Amino acid sequence: MNDPSAASPGQLPTIPPLVAIAMRPLPLLPLQFALGGVLQRIHRRNPAMFDRLGDHARARFGIKPIDLPFAFVVEARPPRLSVVRELPKDLDARISASLANLLALLEGRVDGDALMFSRELVVEGDVEAVLALRNAIDDAQLDLATEVSSLFGPLGAPARRALEAARGRMIGSSGQGESSR
Amino acid sequence: MMELICPAGTPAALKSAIDAGADAIYCGFADETNARNFPGLNFSRDEMRKSIALAHGRGARVLVAINTFPRASAVDIWHRAVDDAVSAGADALILADIGLMDYTARRHPNQRLHVSVQAAAANPDAIAFYAENFGARRVVLPRVLSVPEIAEITRESACETEVFVFGGLCVMAEGRCSLSSYATGKSPNMQGVCSPPSHVTYEQTADGTKSSLGGFTINRFAMSEPAGYPTLCKGRFSTAQGAGYIFEDPVSLDATTLLRGLRDAGVTALKIEGRQRGRAYVESVVRHFRHALAALESGSEADIASLKPFTEGQASTLGAYRKNWR
Structure with missing residues (x-):
């Protein structure tokens, strides 16, 4: 029995710092508009997902990709998303990780506890709310390429193929499980 | 099989x-x-x-x-x-x-x-x-x-x-461990939760991460040190014999x-x-x-x-x- 691996979940790539710097001047409103649409769509298609949040359905989560010059504030009920340069102080919880790890978590391709063990996921604030969110998302079996490509109307099919290719480059075809082989 | x-x-x-x-x-x-x-x-x-x-x-x-x-x-x-x-x-x-x-x-x-x-x-x-x-x-x-x-x-x-x-x-005989109850009032035996997340906090410091359960500091992890669950049995404690994992390693x-x-x-x-x-x-x-x-x-x-x-x-x-x- 070999031990080929030892690859950790954190081997997913990060955004190069120069690219992140180049993104700094970009306006945030178009991104907020687009991602807000994705969240609304996820909410419509997965109503049970938000039931799993229970008492935390109205919590405000700050999501900080550590390799991007902006962050997200997300609320589940009603579904709201804002893109901000800095996270506000009055959040219920903050979650930080690389963009690739956050996207892989959203699709259930990596295990949140494993990312905590390897120190690639940082949680602050209401841990119970974060756990409820993680479990709700993991059960929802989200496919971000499908969700995002829906914004492209008649160009949805080619957009989906492009997004799937981009996802493959960023987080691999099956995330943590395969990366550990 | x-x-x-x-x-x-x-x-x-x-x-x-x-x-x-x-x-x-x-x-x-x-x-x-x-x-x-x-x-x-x-x-x-x-x-x-x-x-x-x-x-x-x-x-x-x-x-x-x-x-x-x-x-x-x-x-x-x-x-x-x-x-x-x-x-x-x-x-x-x-x-x-x-x-x-x-x-x-x-x-x-x-x-x-x-x-x-x-x-x-x-x-x-x-x-x-x-x-x-x-x-x-x-x-x-x-x-x-x-x-x-x-x-x-x-x-x-x-x-x-x-x-x-x-x-x-678990380091203890299962079903008989009261460490979580001691720190939080809740246990896996009665409420189904060991170290309930409602009682867990993670604090980022200049040296790394401090994890606490029910107000008790469980561990301090340096920046790149692998971490474990915030349970008392896997806490790192200072004792007269020295500091370390006195119950169980994570x-x-x-x-x-x-x-x-x-x-x-x-x-x-x-x-x-x-x-x-x-x-x-x-x-x-x-x-x-x-x-x-x-x-x-x-x-x-x-x-x-x-x-x-x-x-x-x-x-x-x-x-x-x-x-x-x-």
């Missing part, structure tokens, strides 16, 4: 376990009747019914864990869980409390019963008690036994034996290399811990052990993935299976 018993905290994880080759999946209701009562986790009654039907359609079985100890003033909650699991078509109930076993054996005499690891049945006499009085068909052995001890118990017992092969470890059990010994010991089923883990964990760990079991049967060398990325503290142990203490 030994059966592979796999965890599922959500219906999606149950599907992942089946896809990865589980013979049976164990799961519980979203309440205090099961020992993984974490927020956003577990199954509604409707989800349980549908998941059991799905599993049966795919040739897998579902074992419903009702393995906490009923509170005196609220026994009905546990009785209802038993009745609902039976009517949902559960292939077996995993129980820890003798009162609940008695209820189940009387009310549902044809229902297959398994003795939960939470019952801490660690010798042939204890196991015989469950088998003779309640008709228990299988016992999940506590994680305090060596492989030779498991072989001896299995030989002397009328019950099938099931043992853990991967996942979190490591996960991995008995992949002991499968042959467990099979020769007469073990019927291998269990993977981790109903609180995500689909990625379930898929990868179940696939790993499915490949390892296939290799064991064929006598070949298995080319399987390392499970290190999924282990607590990024480290594994053979635990008590290779015991060199008493």
Whole structure:
């Protein structure tokens, strides 16, 4: 029995710092508009997902990709998303990780506890709310390429193929499980 | 071949376990009747019914864990869980409390019963008690036994034996640990939560991360140091003898290399811990052990993935299976 691996979940790539710097001047409103649409769509298609949040359905989560010059504030009920340069102080919880790890978590391709063990996921604030969110998302079996490509109307099919290719480059075809082989 | 018993905290994880080759999946209701009562986790009654039907359609079985100890003033909650699991078509109930076993054996005499690891049945006499009085068909052995001890118990017992092969470890006899209760007022035995997340805080400092439970500092991890769960048993403490992990290191059990010994010991089923883990964990760990079991049967060398990325503290142990203490 070999031990080929030892690859950790954190081997997913990060955004190069120069690219992140180049993104700094970009306006945030178009991104907020687009991602807000994705969240609304996820909410419509997965109503049970938000039931799993229970008492935390109205919590405000700050999501900080550590390799991007902006962050997200997300609320589940009603579904709201804002893109901000800095996270506000009055959040219920903050979650930080690389963009690739956050996207892989959203699709259930990596295990949140494993990312905590390897120190690639940082949680602050209401841990119970974060756990409820993680479990709700993991059960929802989200496919971000499908969700995002829906914004492209008649160009949805080619957009989906492009997004799937981009996802493959960023987080691999099956995330943590395969990366550990 | 030994059966592979796999965890599922959500219906999606149950599907992942089946896809990865589980013979049976164990799961519980979203309440205090099961020992993984974490927020956003577990199954509604409707989800349980549908998941059991799905599993049966795919040739897998579902074992419903009702393995906490009923509170005196609220026994009905546990009785209802038993009745609902039976009517949902559960292939077996995993129980820890003798009162609940008695209820189940009387009310549902044809229902297959398994003795939960939470019952801490660690010798042939204890196991015989469950088998003779309640008709228990299988016992999940506590994680305090060596492989030779498991072989001896299995030989002397009328019950099938099931043992853990991967996942979190408890240092205490299961079902009898009060460390979480001491710090938070809640325990896996009564409320189904060890170190409830409502009482956990992580604080980022200049030196790394400080984890606390119920106001007690559990650990301080340097920036790149692998971390573990915020449980008292895996806390790092300062004592007169020095600082360190005085109860247990933050490591996960991995008995992949002991499968042959467990099979020769007469073990019927291998269990993977981790109903609180995500689909990625379930898929990868179940696939790993499915490949390892296939290799064991064929006598070949298995080319399987390392499970290190999924282990607590990024480290594994053979635990008590290779015991060199008493």
